[in-house]
Amino acid sequence: xxxxxxxxIGAGYMGYGMAHNLIxxxxxxxxxxxxxxxxxxxxxxxxxxxxxxxxxxxxxSNIIIMCVTNxxxxxxxxxKLKPYLKINTMIIDITTHHxxxxxxxxxxxxxxxxxxxxxxxxxxxxxxEQGILGAIVGSKKENYEDAxxxxxxxxxxxxxxxxxxxxxxxxxxxxFLSLGTTTFVIETLKAANHLNxxxxxxxxxxxxxxxxxxxxxxxxxxxxxxxYTGYVFSVKNxxxxxxxxxxxxxxxxxxxxxxxxxxxxxxEAVKNGKGDLLMSELIKE
Numbered sequence: 001x002x003x004x005x006x007x008x009i010g011a012g013y014m015g016y017g018m019a020h021n022l023i024x025x026x027x028x029x030x031x032x033x034x035x036x037x038x039x040x041x042x043x044x045x046x047x048x049x050x051x052x053x054x055x056x057x058x059x060x061s062n063i064i065i066m067c068v069t070n071x072x073x074x075x076x077x078x079x080k081l082k083p084y085l086k087i088n089t090m091i092i093d094i095t096t097h098h099x100x101x102x103x104x105x106x107x108x109x110x111x112x113x114x115x116x117x118x119x120x121x122x123x124x125x126x127x128x129e130q131g132i133l134g135a136i137v138g139s140k141k142e143n144y145e146d147a148x149x150x151x152x153x154x155x156x157x158x159x160x161x162x163x164x165x166x167x168x169x170x171x172x173x174x175x176f177l178s179l180g181t182t183t184f185v186i187e188t189l190k191a192a193n194h195l196n197x198x199x200x201x202x203x204x205x206x207x208x209x210x211x212x213x214x215x216x217x218x219x220x221x222x223x224x225x226x227x228y229t230g231y232v233f234s235v236k237n238x239x240x241x242x243x244x245x246x247x248x249x250x251x252x253x254x255x256x257x258x259x260x261x262x263x264x265x266x267x268e269a270v271k272n273g274k275g276d277l278l279m280s281e282l283i284k285e
Contacts, residue, residue: 003028004150007051007061009077010094011043012036014121015067017128018094021154023047030060058084063150067094070240071101078108090115092147096175097168098244102138106164115140117147118164120171121155122178124232132156136174138167169248176245176259179238182215182231182279183262189223189283199224219280228281235282236275238266 005028011019016039022029023046030049033040044050051057057064058081068074074095091114093105102118109116117139127133135151135158137144144160151158161170192202203220206212219230242263249256269275269282277285 004063005061006030006150007032007057007064008048008067009057009064010034010067011039011048012067013039014125014128015039015065015094016043017125017130018065018067018133018154019043019048020046020129021131022150025153027150027153030057032057054080055084057081058086058089061089062086063090063092065092065094065150069237070095071097071104074101074105075108078105082108082112085109085112085114087113088115090117090143090147092117092119092150094119094121096120096171096241096244099169099172099248100165101244102168103165115143115146116164117143118167119147119151119158120167122171122174126232128154135159136161136167136171138162138164138170172241172245172248175241176249176255178215179242179245180258180262181213182219182233183265184211185213185215185219186231186280186283187265189220190285193283219283223280223283228283229278231278231280233279234275235266235269235277235279238279239263239270239275242266 006022007030008015008019009032011031012034019029019031020043023043030051031040031043032051040050066074066077068077074093093102106116117137119135119137121133121135123133131154133155135155137147137158137160139147148158161167189199192199203224206216215231222230242259245259246263249259
């Protein structure tokens with residue numbers, strides 16, 4: 001049986017925890033530094049090999065994991081990888097794409113006989129490091145079965161949605177729900193501050209009703225003590241995801257209105273210079 005040699009592109013804010021768990025589970029891992037040296041240095045200290053270019057990464061890897069911010073960046077990287085990719089290399093793409101983004105990536109690779117798997121995840125950096133993300137997978141079924149063996153090293157579950165493209169759409173719908181819920185929590189806590197209500201008591205009451213949620217517990221539990229880092233996702237990334245969600249929802253009555261309204265809240269925050277804040281930090285604004 002051939003040893004899996006994994007190349008990791010995008011071992012940064014989100015990718016670090018995934019790469020960390022792969023090393024912890026004794027995978028042969030190579031990484032490339034993009035912007036942030038800190039996670040790369042930590043991974044190298046844990047046993048990863050740092051490579052300087054995509055050719056070396058492709059030469060040494062039979063599986064490549066790509067964890068980048070959006071579709072344009074993913075397409076740019078794939079175009080740089082293409083000349084060096086070996087036949088039957090598997091690419092596991094963690095990127096949150098627009099609704100047809102993963103299809104565009106796969107189309108670029110179709111002539112290279114590459115095994116492409118879209119696997120965007122639910123959860124953030126904390127869940128990545130704990131190994132409890134949830135992967136949303138679109139691919140050929142046989143590729144899913146092989147990719148699952150890798151994904152379950154940093155995911156609690158890897159759920160198969162079918163052909164390429166369905167994973168991206170399911171991820172955006174899931175983000176629509178999570179960003180919407182998070183927005184309601186943030187605006188509720190802001191309103192409570194404005195109305196001079198006791199946050200702890202409001203949180204205790206909210207947990208007893210149907211408004212209880214993961215977002216409420218992650219955000220309110222910390223905000224009560226003046227810590228607004230409960231939801232580790234930036235305002236500008238929320239705008240990016242909601243732009244993709246708006247495109248997906250454009251022909252769906254009511255859902256399109258909700259997604260546009262939610263996006264407008266964070267667009268206004270970006271205009272006011274708050275794009276780099278975490279969403280939950282808006283509570284104190």
